[in-house]
Amino acid sequence: MRRNRKAFQPDTSIPPHSDLLQFTNRNEETYSEILYPGRTSAQSPSNQLFSPVIKSPLNMNERKLILASGSPRRNELLGLFDIPFTTQPADINEQKCNQETPRQYVIRMAYEKGHSQMAAKDQIVLSADTTVDLDGMVLGKPADAQDAANILKLMRARTHNVHTALSLHIGEDGAILRDVSLTRVTMRNYTDEEIEAYLAHNTFLDKAGGYAIQDVQFHPVEKIEGCYTNVMGLPLCQAYRLLKEAGLKVDVNIADVCRRYNDINCEVYPSILNE
Numbered sequence: 001m002r003r004n005r006k007a008f009q010p011d012t013s014i015p016p017h018s019d020l021l022q023f024t025n026r027n028e029e030t031y032s033e034i035l036y037p038g039r040t041s042a043q044s045p046s047n048q049l050f051s052p053v054i055k056s057p058l059n060m061n062e063r064k065l066i067l068a069s070g071s072p073r074r075n076e077l078l079g080l081f082d083i084p085f086t087t088q089p090a091d092i093n094e095q096k097c098n099q100e101t102p103r104q105y106v107i108r109m110a111y112e113k114g115h116s117q118m119a120a121k122d123q124i125v126l127s128a129d130t131t132v133d134l135d136g137m138v139l140g141k142p143a144d145a146q147d148a149a150n151i152l153k154l155m156r157a158r159t160h161n162v163h164t165a166l167s168l169h170i171g172e173d174g175a176i177l178r179d180v181s182l183t184r185v186t187m188r189n190y191t192d193e194e195i196e197a198y199l200a201h202n203t204f205l206d207k208a209g210g211y212a213i214q215d216v217q218f219h220p221v222e223k224i225e226g227c228y229t230n231v232m233g234l235p236l237c238q239a240y241r242l243l244k245e246a247g248l249k250v251d252v253n254i255a256d257v258c259r260r261y262n263d264i265n266c267e268v269y270p271s272i273l274n275e
Helices: 028-035 072-081 102-115 145-155 192-199 228-232 236-245 254-262 269-273
Strands: 064-067 123-134 137-139 159-170 176-187 221-225
Touching: 064 072, 072 228, 072 236, 072 254, 102 123, 102 137, 102 159, 102 176, 123 145, 123 236, 137 145, 145 192, 159 228, 159 236, 176 228, 176 236, 221 228, 228 254, 236 254, 236 269, 254 269
Parallel strands: 064 123
Antiparallel strands: 123 137, 123 159, 159 176, 176 221
């Protein structure tokens, strides 16, 4: 049974819609300049990283949706759309480049995860990547319990950013649709004993930052500013927009489903869905 959670208040100084990437009608040089200022596309980690978005109507009756992720939480959240899909985890090098910001890093990772699947003409591949950003420092998945404890102590009673990038690869015409979401997360002042009790359950290894916002026993988060499911790894309203833009028929009221499923109040979904 889920514990009742208080309403999270959005930060009006942050665009609540997650800063949709404006890639349409931009060339590769422009994309590289957005992510790697002062560097040419050839100097970027991948000079094929960004291709212009090509929009075209699709017949989705015979299209297969693939989630390029092995994350149980992304699988769980995508299932809320009530559309058939299969999972096919990506196997890529996830090492961060030295000059990448956390936001640049997740954008590249999401793209490379989707690109590695080589979507066939009858496939649409959805990929995502999430990272915790504490004052510009990327806090990834902990290597072990000690690493997780160190990360949680570092974040205790502080505010960090969670970035999730989405990349939708449409096999029929090679189009790529993208979005990136930002949520500010303030951790509560939990004790060392609470950290030890949480780590004893051994559920931290596959989570960026070593925590789960939805964990009702540890409940590490005091408040958030932005999208709740972004912190879980798949911002649902942004995913809904990409799927709809790709031509996929989605009949569920995703904002209502999200609120009921996660037992939360959400004040940011209107600005995301009605943009």
